[in-house]
Amino acid sequence: MRAAILFFLFSASAPGAFAVTPFLNEPDTGFNDGAVPTGQLPTLNSIKAIPDFEAVARHFMNVSDYAYYRTGAAGEFAYRRSLEIFSQVKLRPRTLIDVTNISLNTTIFGHKFTAPFFIAPAARAGLTHPRAELNLAEAAGAENILYAPSLSATKKIEEIAAVAVPGQVMFHQLYVSRNKTKLASDVKRIEAAGFKGIFVTVDNPVHGVRTRESRYGWPSTTDSDPEFTWESYQALRNMTSLPVIPKGIQSVEDALLAIKHGAPGIYLSNHGARQLDTSQSPLEVAIEIHENAPEVFSETFVFADGGVRYGTDILKLLALGVKAVGLGRPFMYSNVFGREGVQYLIDLLKEELTVDASNLGVADLKQLDTKWLNLGRLLAFVYRLDTA
Ligand SMILES: Cc1cc2nc3c(=O)[nH]c(=O)nc-3n(C[C@H](O)[C@H](O)[C@H](O)COP(=O)(O)O)c2cc1C
Ligand SMILES: *[C@@H]1O[C@H](CO)[C@@H](O)[C@H](O)[C@H]1NC(C)=O
Ligand SMILES: *[C@@H]1O[C@H](CO)[C@@H](O)[C@H](O)[C@H]1NC(C)=O
Ligand SMILES: *[C@@H]1O[C@H](CO)[C@@H](O)[C@H](O)[C@H]1NC(C)=O
Ligand SMILES: *[C@@H]1O[C@H](CO)[C@@H](O)[C@H](O)[C@H]1NC(C)=O
Ligand SMILES: *[C@@H]1O[C@H](CO)[C@@H](O)[C@H](O)[C@H]1NC(C)=O
Numbered sequence: 001m002r003a004a005i006l007f008f009l010f011s012a013s014a015p016g017a018f019a020v021t022p023f024l025n026e027p028d029t030g031f032n033d034g035a036v037p038t039g040q041l042p043t044l045n046s047i048k049a050i051p052d053f054e055a056v057a058r059h060f061m062n063v064s065d066y067a068y069y070r071t072g073a074a075g076e077f078a079y080r081r082s083l084e085i086f087s088q089v090k091l092r093p094r095t096l097i098d099v100t101n102i103s104l105n106t107t108i109f110g111h112k113f114t115a116p117f118f119i120a121p122a123a124r125a126g127l128t129h130p131r132a133e134l135n136l137a138e139a140a141g142a143e144n145i146l147y148a149p150s151l152s153a154t155k156k157i158e159e160i161a162a163v164a165v166p167g168q169v170m171f172h173q174l175y176v177s178r179n180k181t182k183l184a185s186d187v188k189r190i191e192a193a194g195f196k197g198i199f200v201t202v203d204n205p206v207h208g209v210r211t212r213e214s215r216y217g218w219p220s221t222t223d224s225d226p227e228f229t230w231e232s233y234q235a236l237r238n239m240t241s242l243p244v245i246p247k248g249i250q251s252v253e254d255a256l257l258a259i260k261h262g263a264p265g266i267y268l269s270n271h272g273a274r275q276l277d278t279s280q281s282p283l284e285v286a287i288e289i290h291e292n293a294p295e296v297f298s299e300t301f302v303f304a305d306g307g308v309r310y311g312t313d314i315l316k317l318l319a320l321g322v323k324a325v326g327l328g329r330p331f332m333y334s335n336v337f338g339r340e341g342v343q344y345l346i347d348l349l350k351e352e353l354t355v356d357a358s359n360l361g362v363a364d365l366k367q368l369d370t371k372w373l374n375l376g377r378l379l380a381f382v383y384r385l386d387t388a
Contacts, residue, residue, distance in 0.1 A: 024083075025058070025070075026051030026309075036060075044337055044344050049352075050309045050330045053345065057128065057333035064216035065127040069332050071212035074277035082273050082281040082307030089283070089316050090374040094361035102357050104350055104365065108146055108324050109197055109243060109265070109301065111169040115350055116365065117314055118146035119342075120269075120305045120326030121173030121199060121247075126154030128335040133160045135335050139342035141165040143350075146324065148199055151175045151186060152222075161193035171197035173247065175204070176225040176236070183225075187239050199267055199303075200236060202228070203248025208275035230261050237262075245303065248275075250285050252292040252385060258300065265301035272306060272328045282306035283313075286320040287378055290370065292385045297321025311352035315360060319368040 031052045036042060036059040047053060058066055072079025106116040119140055125132035132154035140147035141164055148171040149160050157172065164170060172195040177183045190198060205226040210218070225232070237244045247267035249255050258266045268282040268289075280288070282304045289296050296302065297320070304317050305326030314325045327349075334345040362368055 026054050031055055041337060044341060047344065050345060050349060053330055053333040057336050060336045061128060067216050068124065068127065068213050068218050069329055071210045072273040073208040073275055074211055078270060078277050078279050079273035083309065085281045085283050086307065086313045086316060088376065088378055090376060091312060091360055092372055092374055093359060097361040097363055099358040099361060099363050102354050102363065104353060106324065111196065113146055114144045116318060117325045117327060117349060119331045120328040121148045121150035122328045122332050123150045123152035124154055125332060125335055128332065129338050131338065134163050135339035135342050136331060137163050137170065138339050139346060141168040142343060143346045145346060146171060148173050157189045157193050161195065169196045171195055171199055173199045173201060175201055175223060176228045177223045178225045184239060191240050191242055197243045197245060198240065199245050199247040201248055202246045203250065203269065203271045203275050210274060230257065233261060250279060252289045255289050255296045256293055259296065263300060265303060268302065268304040269306055283317065286317060286322055287375060288383050290320050291382045311349065311356035314353055315356055315368065316373060318365060319370055319372045
């Protein structure tokens with residue numbers, strides 16, 4: 001009997017017995033490759049879910065430009081995990097709750113927005129649309145959600161600021177240049193252009209091992225400063241009156257150090273898994289902080305991004321204590337349709353989030369905490385400070 005089973009497992013008659021799960025960019029929900037004409041755009045209303053934008057962009061952009069957006073670091077295991085990990089956290093819906101008036105309204109650093117999600121900073125929006133970041137800024141303004149352009153944007157800091165609608169609040173991402181004159185000038189320009197906060201990226205002392213993008217000759221160097229430390233962070237804060245939020249926090253230790261150094265907020269991210277392969281997904285970092293030092297979520301304002309593609313992904317991060325959730329690639333892909341595409345994504349995600357919150361039985365997003373989650377096996381793998 002046992003020999004028979006072994007024979008079955010190892011024989012050619014059981015192909016796929018040991019096959020790994022195929023790697024999916026997006027799940028098969030009917031909008032698959034055949035549905036997207038190469039080099040053309042389908043109608044916007046054929047998009048029914050956020051991952052559909054990836055399929056569209058993959059067929060619309062040329063291979064080189066798509067590879068730049070899509071790349072993760074090295075074998076892209078961290079990229080894959082950032083998408084798949086959300087399915088390992090189970091939701092625990094409550095029933096018989098009046099969910100008629102769910103509001104997504106959120107306050108970020110005292111500024112009012114209509115959703116707890118935002119457009120994360122991503123370089124080179126010009127690869128999909130000639131108006132590049134202007135579309136992202138305008139869509140964010142029309143919908144009143146937060147957008148933070150990248151310092152490596154296609155458009156200039158001042159050009160992006162110029163399309164803001166009255167009262168629109170944007171933050172700006174900052175790479176720390178080794179050239180101190182440039183760094184001072186970048187900070188001054190961001191402040192002068194009217195941005196209300198700075199995400200300083202701390203997860204890239206050097207550019208990651210980005211195999212996929214390197215095949216198309218994308219430059220492998222970023223103007224970032226490998227000497228940047230907490231002391232340099234303090235010096236940077238002294239250069240501006242804007243809140244300076246470290247983006248790329250990936251451990252409970254660094255979350256605590258950020259608070260110790262007076263950071264007004266922290267941003268959990270592994271740079272869309274583009275920097276260090278097999279780094280923990282930001283969802284796992286949020287769980288690590290929740291298990292070891294839950295006070296972090298009340299002592300400082302926590303942003304997070306990485307692999308967020310569904311309303312339920314956002315609910316899970318909010319339940320852990322994250323206050324605002326970013327999306328990078330999906331917004332970049334949506335820009336193949338221009339501003340209208342970006343706005344369509346925002347509406348779709350607002351709708352999904354409202355439907356998901358309703359079915360979870362959350363009448364008010366502020367009630368979300370970990371009682372709404374079953375973290376299951378993930379808890380067994382949490383890094384513990386006390387046994388370290
Ligand atoms: C094409 C691309 C360019 C990016 N450029 C930057 C950047 O200039 N600065 C930065 O801090 N993060 C950058 N990121 C990381 C994003 O801010 C964000 O952390 C990441 O995209 C989130 O993961 P997601 O794409 O799965 O949503 C970039 C990401 C992508 C996909
Ligand atoms: C929802 O809003 C309506 C109209 O403002 C109000 O009458 C109702 O009491 C609200 N329900 C809940 C559960 O807050
Ligand atoms: C949410 O904010 C908008 C303005 O941005 C406002 O019109 C609306 O009444 C708010 N909704 C609730 C339930 O507070
Ligand atoms: C892809 O398009 C860009 C313009 O966005 C162009 O510069 C580049 O040469 C093209 N690459 C390929 C491989 O066609
Ligand atoms: C440093 O940056 C300034 C301002 O952008 C620029 O004028 C100068 O040429 C740069 N210096 C070096 C050595 O690159
Ligand atoms: C920042 O400014 C404070 C107060 O002016 C000062 O005490 C501190 O030494 C400065 N830090 C750095 C690193 O420049």
